Amino acid sequence: MKKGQFILSVLVANHAGVLTRISGLFSRRNFNIDSLNVAVTEDPLFSRMTIIARGDEAVQEQITKQLDKLHDVKKIELLTPEKTVLREHLLLKIKVTKKTRGEIVESVNIFRGRVVDFNLDSLTVEVTGESDKLDAFIKFVSQFGILEMCRAGALAVKRGAMADDSDK
């Protein structure tokens, strides 16, 4: 987590236009989204959004309250980094030669990543972890040449017992 960032886990109604409503609210109220992830939950009526946003306490409070006013928003949780499992996912296509292949595969192993596609002159790898870990990996392998990069926004779940979904 970078300075000033915070994590919102938002349970929303799963129907068309909800993503626009949420992202529209952020831009209209002049708030920043650093990353946003959305997918349907175990209950097909609801989707879960994980939003990483930035701002001081006042901004945090305003974002939470304004989101709460949207009819499609069912529940909002402000997650604290210490009590949260946070994961990002990275897919990276790296340029390889016979000489560099060994070193690259070794670094993928150190970062607990996996090689998912293999070619004469390229390797595609996936790495999962917190933001800093992915940044470190990208920085290291950039010396070999990055051909393509695809990185998903953060997913976050509170540690410990199940989140209270009684609001449903």
Next chain:
Amino acid sequence: MKATGTKVIIETLIEQGCDTVFGYPGGAVLNIYDELYRNSNKIHHVISAHEQGAAHAADAYARVTGKAGVVIATSGPGATNLVTGIANAYLDSSPIVAITGNVALPLLGKDSFQEVDITGITMPITKHNYIVKDVNELADVIREAFKIAQSGRPGPVLIDVPKDVQTAVCDFENKKPEKMERICSVTEKQLEQVAKLISESERPYIYCGGGVVISQAGEEIEKLAAKIDSPIGFSMMGLSAVSADNPYWLGMTGMHGRYASTKANSEADLIIAAGVRFSDRATGNKSRYTQYAKVVHIDIDPAEIDKNISAYFGLIGDVKTVLTKLLAKLEKKTHTQWMDKIQQMRIQEGIQFVKDGVMHPKDIIEKVMEYTDENTIVATDVGQHQMWVAQYYRFKKPRTYLTSGGLGTMGFGMGAAIGGCFASGCKKTVLFTGDGSFGMNLNEMATAVSNNLPLVILIFNNGVLGMVRQWQNTFYDQRYSQTTLNRKTDFVKLAEAFGATGFRVMDIKMLKEALDTAFKTQGPVVIDCSISQDEKVLPMIPPGGSIDNIITR
């Protein structure tokens, strides 16, 4: 029973207690209008000259009656013409339900004739909106729309209904509308803490906003003022909440507020703010605004607490409910010194006011007040005339004052006067407007004449866009860019062309004669009042300024 989508729409509207709708027919709502035709004994439809006028009328209807105003428009341009009206209702928390037709489902997304994504367009200016793609969901969507529009902090809701959903058939049963609960999440402990804060205050100031009007909490505000011996100031939206005859009444505060109200606001040690959102027009420089004062902020919308002004205490709930609970905890107080000071401010305010010229706007407003009573609905447009009305018209009853506060919509007035007039049971209704604002939606004169509405329309005619000109005069070295209209429009002939009556008045004597006739005439009357183009709205606090920078002459 089996019903078509349009039957469902009309039946649920009736079920929700709707007896008047405003709108304009078109291709995508032909079926709805066909159903309206068959139910014209149950729902009275008022056709406007332009959908914007219909939207403002529905907004005004809601402001006067307290229940949702309904507006119907066709797809495409019909729907986009509603946009300003919906935004206006959103900014002023007015409950309207807008129903738009859209092209049939298979044509959606194909750039079909008169197709726009009106739910996408209105997303940021509605409390919620829908596109209904399944006729089975239509009835409950309309019920939910009314509930959302009218509950909590009210606001507009739009329902877009594709044409084939209107003709599709489904099962339908009538349901009773849900009762609206008054929300209050305030705890005993909070109330005690606020009561303590109030008892310690030496210079309290009650700041009353539109939420007090919506919540019908004027009586509680008056009780509060009497109990803690505190003056009452108002945001523009709050003006009619308490009668101007109340001894604690100071009138509007802020950029063009009355001097005593703004001065007292800035010198208070405690601001008890009820149903306000601390607009930049009301506060000016925010750090100066709360320099000496702690703020107790009462509002039904939790997001308003700490949004613009940090509250020392936020009490979340319906204003009337919160105040009733708070009143029970308060001791009787007197603040002789503070009230003496307030009296001095009032005297100062009186001395400051200097008028010249033949017919000052204040004179016009005061003359009109001789003809109106406390129940008369008064609408305004936007600009200098609006500020003069806010400063000088003495409102006595809530829901009698229709003005565009948050959005500042020039052209609001004609639609608003029409909607307000219908809501009052077609009683005499007054519209104060300017030559600029009137020019924006004067097409609605046709609506007023067709319905023989008893509107008295006073045009404050200075031949210029006065408010912008005033800023150009004060802040732009008198470079009057595009504000000197001096149009050749003859408003008397124009009124007559529409089928109304028109007068041009140059002084108060002529105004009296015109008003004598106007208040006896059945249909709409336009009175074109000639005023000086250099008349300014005073006092004025420059944007971002405070009482320290007030311009009084």
